[in-house]
Amino acid sequence: MPTPFIKLGPLFASALICAGAAHAQHAIAEITTASPQLAPSEVVMDWIEQIEKQGHRRPGYSADEWTEHWLRDRFNEFGLQDVQLDPIDVVRWEPQQWSLQVWHENDADHVLELASWPVPLSANAEALEGELLLSQGPGPHTAGKIAVVGLELLSWPQRRIRDTVATWAYDPAGEFDTLTQVLPMSVRFQKIMDPEIAAGAIGFIGILDFPWETDRYYNPYDAQSRSIPGLYLSHTNGERLKAFMAEAPTRARISLQRKQTSATSHNVTGSLPGRSDDWVVIGSHHDGPWNSAVEDASGTALVLAQAYYWSQLPREMRPHNMLFLLNGGHMSGGAGLLHMADSRKDFLQQRVVTEIHLEHAAREARAADGKLVPTDKPEVRWWFTSFIPRLEQSVARAICKENLERSLIMPVEGFPSPESKHPPTDAAFFHPLTPIVSFLTAPMYLFDPADRLNMVHEDSLLPLTRAVIDIVNDLDDVSAAAIREGIYAPPRAQQMQGCAAS
CATH class of the missing domain: 3.40.630.10 (Zn peptidases)
Known part of the structure; x- marks a missing residue:
């Protein structure tokens, strides 16, 4: 040998x-x-x-x-x-161009453009306009609106996972008693946009209220095309958007171009x-x-x-x-x-x-x-x-x-x-x-x-x-x-x- x-x-x-x-x-x-x-x-x-x-x-x-x-x-x-x-x-999914612009209904000349990133597998849109709705949960009021949804990552205390889920544990330092793990998924897992789509929303804006600053989140990845466009915002830009929306009724324009093909x-x-x-x-x-x-x-x-x-x-x-x-x-x-x-x-x-x-x-x-x-x-x-x-x-x-x-x-x-x-x-x-x-x-x-x-x-x-x-x-x-x-x-x-x- x-x-x-x-x-x-x-x-x-x-x-x-x-x-x-x-x-x-x-x-x-x-x-x-x-x-x-x-x-x-x-x-x-x-x-x-x-x-x-x-x-x-x-x-x-x-x-x-x-x-x-x-x-x-x-x-x-x-x-x-x-x-x-x-x-x-x-x-094969490839984002190419995207943008998000918002303005107050009573002041169309004052346009705020926010950096964003496309939700994977969401639909193309050419200057889609609609009223923004800060969602507290999808329902009849969501229909015809662009839904704004906050997304937080799951946090699981490892003591609970050890005591109620796991079959066996090896933790010689005893860290699980106090350790809380932040996971890469929200409570929606890969159904990021699905509740709003089902409720009739025409667009989706997800605010990534994560522990760090990011608007890049590759989720979902289930190969299922979504029927509406979606964009992610970082926590900071999400706060800017919410403050802007609190001042007056707000509209948005979403543009999104991506290539989605078989490979x-x-x-x-x-x-x-x-x-x-x-x-x-x-x-x-x-x-x-x-x-x-x-x-x-x-x-x-x-x-x-x-x-x-x-x-x-x-x-x-x-x-x-x-x-x-x-x-x-x-x-x-x-x-x-x-x-x-x-x-x-x-x-x-x-x-x-x-x-x-x-x-x-x-x-x-x-x-x-x-x-x-x-x-x-x-x-x-x-x-x-x-x-x-x-x-x-x-x-x-x-x-x-x-x-x-x-x-x-x-x-x-x-x-x-x-x-x-x-x-x-x-x-x-x-x-x-x-x-x-x-x-x-x-x-x-x-x-x-x-x-x-x-x-x-x-x-x-x-x-x-x-x-x-x-x-x-x-x-x-x-x-x-x-x-x-x-x-x-x-x-x-x-x-x-x-x-x-x-």
Whole structure:
């Protein structure tokens, strides 16, 4: 077997050089001293940077097309088998020009123009005019008006999530007792404009009352066209608008030009043979709303780190066959995962031991003076895990072993609402077809252009990689059929034990 450094090839050598001579020398020494080796964190960070620096990685954009081919080349370089670019249909959305002007009905000469940004998937408009209505909730009064709606991000006390939602928690510092997490979604989730559309509004203005100053918010991304135009305002411009509206009845003019077309993206897949006839799938998505280092260049790099590690092992040391999946179209209604779930349904139902999905190695951020400031801490880690004791125990052991603090094992149903039948992650497309372990963090900046390289929690990359390896190895004696025999209907009969017992 070639040494790991030889297998890394020139791409990795250049990555290490880019990381700095001292770091590179240390990394090369580590890679060449033993086999198999994990990809060093500086190499994983370089993968993230290579993807992130291409630009906005929305479905159908050139940056995402570049990423697909680059990932295919990495899979081939690692020696994966049956490497494919599997085509999928996606919606390509590109804003081009937009503006918002407002004036008092009794003073049309005094026009206030406010900086804004289009609501994704909202309709084109050429100088649409209408009366503004500061909405306290949609109703008959909304019909025929341009609705002005305040949007706040959800805040969840982690003590409540730990005590009333999670199956298990690992929080050695006791932070969950006082920690409140701000999420990247409002109570409307992706139905940002839908209540006003249903009430007959002709336009929508969303004021982003977020902890930081922004009018860029890539939501919704469900590939569903909306029938009216919509614009986002920052908190400051939203306050200006509300003050202006308080002076006298106000009208607005919305102009919005965007291109929304069909395009082709790809799922990138590759495989490795293992000891058993069954499979483990490890995946993430390669597209993102902006440069998006966390969402999800980081998840993509974590999958690459798995592919690199397992490719160094002989077949008999891989517990199961392995499929590595980097899907496209996440920002187009999950198109790639829908395609995977539909086209390989029997495979997922009958031959997969578990699907492990990796999303967002994120830093926690705080808001200060209208800006986002990354901290040294990881964002709260959610591990959505199927209701299978063997699988839950494997995840808990891996979290304990790698000291992945701020971790919660979360249910695959009943969250974020009691009626939820799927987890709020990409793995929703695989549940209940196959057992899942879906790792996800949800930093508040996930859909904001502030998601750049400095938001990646680099110290998490190696522990997360080792944890996934631990989970796969821990399932070496269980078949796809046997693991399904352990499925239970919640609540769990016995409380899971803490790390000392694990």
